[in-house]
Amino acid sequence: MKLGRLNHIGVATPSIEESLRYYRDTMGAVQITEPFDLPEQGVTVCFVDTPDSTGEVGKGTQIELIEPLGETSTLNTFMEKNPLGGQHHVCYEVEDIEEARHWFEGRGKRILGPTRIGAHGTPIFFLHPKDMMGQLTEIMETPKKDAH
Ligand SMILES: CC[C@H](C(=O)O)C(=O)SCCNC(=O)CCNC(=O)[C@H](O)C(C)(C)COP(=O)(O)OP(=O)(O)OC[C@H]1O[C@@H](n2cnc3c(N)ncnc32)[C@H](O)[C@@H]1OP(=O)(O)O
Numbered sequence: 001m002k003l004g005r006l007n008h009i010g011v012a013t014p015s016i017e018e019s020l021r022y023y024r025d026t027m028g029a030v031q032i033t034e035p036f037d038l039p040e041q042g043v044t045v046c047f048v049d050t051p052d053s054t055g056e057v058g059k060g061t062q063i064e065l066i067e068p069l070g071e072t073s074t075l076n077t078f079m080e081k082n083p084l085g086g087q088h089h090v091c092y093e094v095e096d097i098e099e100a101r102h103w104f105e106g107r108g109k110r111i112l113g114p115t116r117i118g119a120h121g122t123p124i125f126f127l128h129p130k131d132m133m134g135q136l137t138e139i140m141e142t143p144k145k146d147a148h
């Protein structure tokens with residue numbers, strides 16, 4: 001397996017509205033999606049697009065803003081330790097999610113739960129931060145070109 005594209009950086013926040021204002025008004029973001037709830041993951045999410053190397057917005061690495069949703073959100077423990085939020089996870093793309101799963105299992109890395117569909121609508125899994133140099137790491141299958 002080779003290191004794939006950095007698809008997004010997951011950034012936890014106590015207030016997605018405040019974070020949206022920050023990225024728009026302080027950082028000059030020009031393309032931000034509407035927030036949407038993922039109740040099964042216990043988060044409200046939205047994406048801030050950053051320009052790619054040509055300066056085009058929409059194809060570059062995204063900031064994935066995540067706010068806890070509900071009492072049982074996985075994010076609540078993180079927010080207790082980091083009340084202002086901050087960098088939560090990194091997400092790399094792979095061509096084949098099952099091949100990637102075998103790769104990491106073969107290297108003794110703990111995979112957190114089953115492969116499932118993530119916020120981009122493609123299969124993902126998470127790897128435990130303690131096995132990944134301290135970084136909670138999301139692995140995501142690259143969206144197929146003809147995906148609509
Ligand atoms: C946008 C939707 C997206 C998707 O599904 O597509 C998401 O939902 S992302 C947000 C929520 N989902 C997840 O984070 C799934 C994976 N996370 C987990 O399974 C847990 O959060 C886990 C196992 C990483 C940590 O579990 P928990 O928080 O309950 O336990 P601890 O607080 O005791 O953490 C154990 C140990 O890990 C350190 N830790 C926790 N979170 C992080 C982090 N984000 N980055 C780095 N390190 C982290 C924590 O400090 C503990 O270390 P210790 O030295 O023992 O204090």
Ligand SMILES: [Co+2]
Nearest residue numbers: 010064091138
């Ligand atoms: Co993510």
